[in-house]
Amino acid sequence: MVISAAAIFITAVISTILCYQVLKKQVFEDLSTYAYVLSQNKVEDLNIRNDALRVTVVDADGGVVYDSKADITGMENHKKRPEVKVAMKKGKGTSIRWSSTSSEHTFYYAQKLSDGNILRVSKQTSSIYQVITSAAIIILSISLTTFICCALVAHLLTRRMVEPIERMAENLVMLDESNVYEEIRPFVTTIKEQHVNILKHAKIRQDFTANVSHELKTPLTAISGYAELIENGMVDQEDTKRFAIQIGKNSNRLLRLINDIIELSELDDLHKEIPFESFNLYEAAQNCLSMTEIQAEKQEVECILTGEEVMVNANRDLVEELIYNLCSNAVRYNKRNGKVIVFTGNIEGQPVLRVEDTGIGIPKEHQGRIFERFYRVDKSRSKSTGGTGLGLAIVKHIVAQHDATIELESEEGNGTKITVRFRS
């Protein structure tokens, strides 16, 4: 708005000055033409009756010989008039004089005649101030209209620009980005996506904290309950032993939970550097199977390792943890006399690990959620076999850290097959 006001003012001033210059040039040209025509006549023949034009003839001494508008008797000598003075010397002279009484400019053009007299033609014209005054009203009204238009457009544009931002501040999630103007749409979409992500993560964290508190509380309540009973001396020798076993079991459960939570929080830390090395996946699977041996024997489950040796570039500890979690699940959720078949090998140039069992399987409706933290299909079975509900969440994290893929195939009652494909 300020720029438009300044532009209008400068344009008005410059165009007025230019107009006046053109006017001045035009008037002098006209006067010189009149002078030329008049100079063709004799002084005695001059009889000019024109209101706009004044013709004066001055002799070589400056005395007025003829004047079309005034009585020449008693007129003062004109020798000192600037236009006459110049014309006497150079043949032609011009001057402009300001009359404060008529508030007009008088343009004079003087020309030396062949007889030595000076012919002077003059005309009164509006001064630059009059030009400005008459133009001022038009300029002012144009300026005002332009200024009002500018203010209106600026207001509308600013409102259009700011409105979606204000709506974003009010409710970012509900904002429909197709309703905002094109230029701001990518910004709104990004901010909205980030905001939704932040909310989602906050909800996941909140749920996780609530779950963790609940999971920790159960064994702790049991431990403190048994301890209190023993402390009060209300239990006999035999029960004391039974309670001690329960305290031990619950303590182990607490330890497993805490270990898994620490593991998950470490895997959550994206800035932590994980060292990779090349190692044999078959050997790693062998180690893990030997760790599940006791449990497998207890549950009368047979574990078989098949496939071939294959090298993988990964973090050995994390991959062993992954294999152990999958094998442990395959044993724990198996049937009596069931089988666990672990396969390692190279499929289509990729190191592959597959853990297959002939166990209870996972119902279709649970398959999409078993990788969530603390999600279990059968809570009591998980707890009774020493599960924490975090095993597959840890597996999912390790897979992501290795840029690998995981695939689950399961049929309720028939068994489960989990395949992990590492990067070649």
Ligand code: ADP
């Ligand atoms: P948990 O410590 O309870 O085993 P996981 O995260 O390892 O927790 O597994 C989540 C749930 O997925 C388990 O509680 C179980 O219901 C189901 N599950 C995992 N592996 C198998 C499997 N091989 N066979 C059947 N169910 C499984």
